[in-house]
């Protein structure tokens with residue numbers, strides 16, 4: 001089948017969230033709202049709710065390789081992303097599969113610690129991302145603590161954020177989005193450093209809420225969806241920011257901890273069911 005003529009398909013390679021707010025569940029809900037067909041390679045299963053991660057188990061190399069192979073045999077994936085990858089072995093297995101198959105532009109969300117505090121990637125796993133997986137990334141989307149961990153340095157100013165993005169680009173990612181959701185400033189500032197060296201800021205008013213479970217998954221999945229639909233990187237990122245901002249602002253009440261986002265909000269605000 002011709003890749004261009006097939007219905008747009010996107011892939012998330014990540015962990016599940018039984019609570020439905022983050023990980024593969026947030027990714028697939030976002031992709032669905034963005035009108036792309038969502039597929040998934042499950043790397044780990046978490047027992048999780050809005051309060052925290054109670055347990056998780058990462059899957060075997062065989063079943064991970066088989067999921068990639070199943071997708072490659074039949075589907076026409078146009079863009080993909082990774083999320084929770086658990087440890088160094090799993091990062092490496094994902095690297096080998098993405099090196100082997102063509103699933104289009106790759107957005108690497110270097111998920112390290114969940115909002116509830118659980119460590120979702122081991123220290124060796126972080127090293128494996130820095131030395132190996134990052135070289136395949138069309139875009140990497142660290143939050144501030146993740147960006148600091150990638151460069152092994154503190155980020156204390158906006159110029160520091162730009163220097164960090166440039167250092168992360170030097171590790172091998174083509175484009176870099178540093179997300180500024182952490183902290184308590186009234187304005188949330190995200191920084192985008194593009195492949196050609198140009199950069200821009202994306203500002204939004206901070207929503208004072210603890211219902212921010214899955215914000216990183218949601219923005220990266222919205223970006224991947226737009227890449228699968230053929231957007232250029234800059235337009236895809238601007239769309240992702242708009243999508244996540246609406247999903248945070250239009251709060252829904254689910255759970256007793258870091259509540260999930262409203263993935264319907266973007267389309268409801270557009271007052272239509274399709275983008």
Ligand SMILES: Nc1ncnc2c1ncn2[C@@H]1O[C@H](COP(=O)(O)OP(=O)(O)O)[C@@H](O)[C@H]1O
Nearest residue numbers: 143179180181182188205206207215216219244
């Ligand atoms: N309280 C908030 N108000 C407005 N935007 C936010 C808020 N928290 C996060 N965001 C936005 O959500 C996206 C994800 O950011 P962040 O929460 O930093 O990532 P992560 O989920 O990986 O920790 C970014 O675009 C960020 O600006």
Ligand SMILES: Cc1ncc(COP(=O)(O)O)c(N)n1
Nearest residue numbers: 015016022023114115213214
């Ligand atoms: C399976 C999985 N993937 C990613 C996150 C990060 O999301 P957050 O930092 O919003 O808790 C998570 N909690 N669980």
